[in-house]
Amino acid sequence: MNREKLNDLIKWKNKKNRKPLILKGARQVGKTWILKEFGEKEFKNIAYFNFDRNEELGAIFNNTKDAKRILENLALINGEAINPKDSLIIFDEIQECPEALNALKYLYEDKPEYHITCAGSLLGLTLNGIAVGKVEFMQMGPLSFKEFLQATGELRLETQMEQASSIYEVIEVLKDVMEEKLMQYYLIGGMPEAVIAWVENKDIGLVKEVQNALVATYRDDFSKHTTKSQQTKLTLVWDSLPRQLAKENKKFIYSLVRVGARAKNLEETLQWLINAGLIEKVNWNSAKALPLRPYDDGQVFKTYLLDVGLLANMAGLDSRLVLQKEKLFKEFKGSLAENYICNSLWRNFEIEPKYWSSDSSHAEVDFIIQFENEIIPIEVKASENIRSKSLKTFSEKNNSKLRVRYSLRSLSLDDNLLNIPLYMADWSDKLITLALKER
Numbered sequence: 001m002n003r004e005k006l007n008d009l010i011k012w013k014n015k016k017n018r019k020p021l022i023l024k025g026a027r028q029v030g031k032t033w034i035l036k037e038f039g040e041k042e043f044k045n046i047a048y049f050n051f052d053r054n055e056e057l058g059a060i061f062n063n064t065k066d067a068k069r070i071l072e073n074l075a076l077i078n079g080e081a082i083n084p085k086d087s088l089i090i091f092d093e094i095q096e097c098p099e100a101l102n103a104l105k106y107l108y109e110d111k112p113e114y115h116i117t118c119a120g121s122l123l124g125l126t127l128n129g130i131a132v133g134k135v136e137f138m139q140m141g142p143l144s145f146k147e148f149l150q151a152t153g154e155l156r157l158e159t160q161m162e163q164a165s166s167i168y169e170v171i172e173v174l175k176d177v178m179e180e181k182l183m184q185y186y187l188i189g190g191m192p193e194a195v196i197a198w199v200e201n202k203d204i205g206l207v208k209e210v211q212n213a214l215v216a217t218y219r220d221d222f223s224k225h226t227t228k229s230q231q232t233k234l235t236l237v238w239d240s241l242p243r244q245l246a247k248e249n250k251k252f253i254y255s256l257v258r259v260g261a262r263a264k265n266l267e268e269t270l271q272w273l274i275n276a277g278l279i280e281k282v283n284w285n286s287a288k289a290l291p292l293r294p295y296d297d298g299q300v301f302k303t304y305l306l307d308v309g310l311l312a313n314m315a316g317l318d319s320r321l322v323l324q325k326e327k328l329f330k331e332f333k334g335s336l337a338e339n340y341i342c343n344s345l346w347r348n349f350e351i352e353p354k355y356w357s358s359d360s361s362h363a364e365v366d367f368i369i370q371f372e373n374e375i376i377p378i379e380v381k382a383s384e385n386i387r388s389k390s391l392k393t394f395s396e397k398n399n400s401k402l403r404v405r406y407s408l409r410s411l412s413l414d415d416n417l418l419n420i421p422l423y424m425a426d427w428s429d430k431l432i433t434l435a436l437k438e439r
Helices: 005-013 031-042 056-063 067-078 098-110 145-151 156-163 175-188 192-201 204-224 228-246 263-275 308-315 319-323 325-349 390-398 422-438
Strands: 021-024 045-050 087-092 115-119 136-139 279-285 296-305 354-357 364-371 374-380 403-407 412-414 417-421
Touching: 005 031, 005 136, 021 031, 031 045, 031 087, 031 115, 045 067, 056 067, 056 098, 067 098, 098 115, 145 156, 145 175, 145 192, 145 422, 156 422, 175 192, 175 204, 175 308, 175 325, 175 422, 192 204, 204 228, 204 308, 204 319, 228 263, 228 296, 228 308, 228 325, 263 279, 279 325, 296 308, 296 325, 308 325, 325 364, 325 374, 325 422, 364 390, 374 390, 390 403, 403 422, 417 422
Parallel strands: 021 115, 021 136, 045 087, 087 115, 279 354, 374 403, 403 417
Antiparallel strands: 279 296, 354 364, 364 374, 412 417
């Protein structure tokens, strides 16, 4: 499996002022795998340490904060020398040893020449005490649709997109094939184990078993890492997510979690799910000016799952819908398409997308992003039916240089409206750049 995150890891390796790297992301998105793959391809040796499996490791960090002694003791456990130029150090399940997390700053200050990477389940929940200036963070999620295409052996669209230097050079000869692949991705998603089950067996039943096991694992985390009271709240919020997205207005409603529920009782619960990498929060934003973040309203927001395949599984969608293109793309009020685009925007632009609605709520734009010095409004249409006034309303109100619509329509640039086929979403960065150049 090819993961694009490998390129980011190589850039990290070659940085002049490299710091220890913490790879964040939900359980089972492939963090450990990518670090080992990185080590195999870029280093002569890998010094791998798992804090969950080796209790001796904790004692090293409990007994000293001296970087030289720590590295000497690690070399003893490793069974061979750890050369700073040729070895990659991997600390796995590092959240099991807070002292090791805290020691990263000493390792950086005293031994910056070493290549140190860290990963772990629910790592996002344990980073509050880390000296942020002494480490680097990198986010990892499930396979993107582009990576899904690579895993299934379909590389033609990627080749064409890499070669295109203009919107008008992209010829959609693969439209039917890409829509079929996208339907598969909606149901399978990008969790590595689910993708492998599909690639090796072409058995959607086996994929569903994998997804069921993943959802069960996340539920187990609720009980293992929280109090009983918090566990109940986490389960209620988690189970409500498909219902939240099934509404025409997808704004998160606390009463859908539990009748009478209020924000003050569930805000901590939502933040737990965000820190665990299980959901993505999209705040309402007034879009008054750049940068966008100061104009967020954190009390009004939408939530999306980390993976569109898990959303389809939790919603109970019948896999036979893959044979009914129009029905699958429209099913669930377009929620699969919107969740898919949200995931893609996070990966493509590495920023938090926002959303916007007018004061009267008669107009709503699914997402807005900050792209260079422009505010780009984005609308998601699940099929070829593209009737909507909201995108135009926002564009006129804010004098947008470019507006973007995702749909099953062909790639086109009409005045300031860029229509991107849903299956080209992972190339949005390039397409928007080309469209702004054309404009």
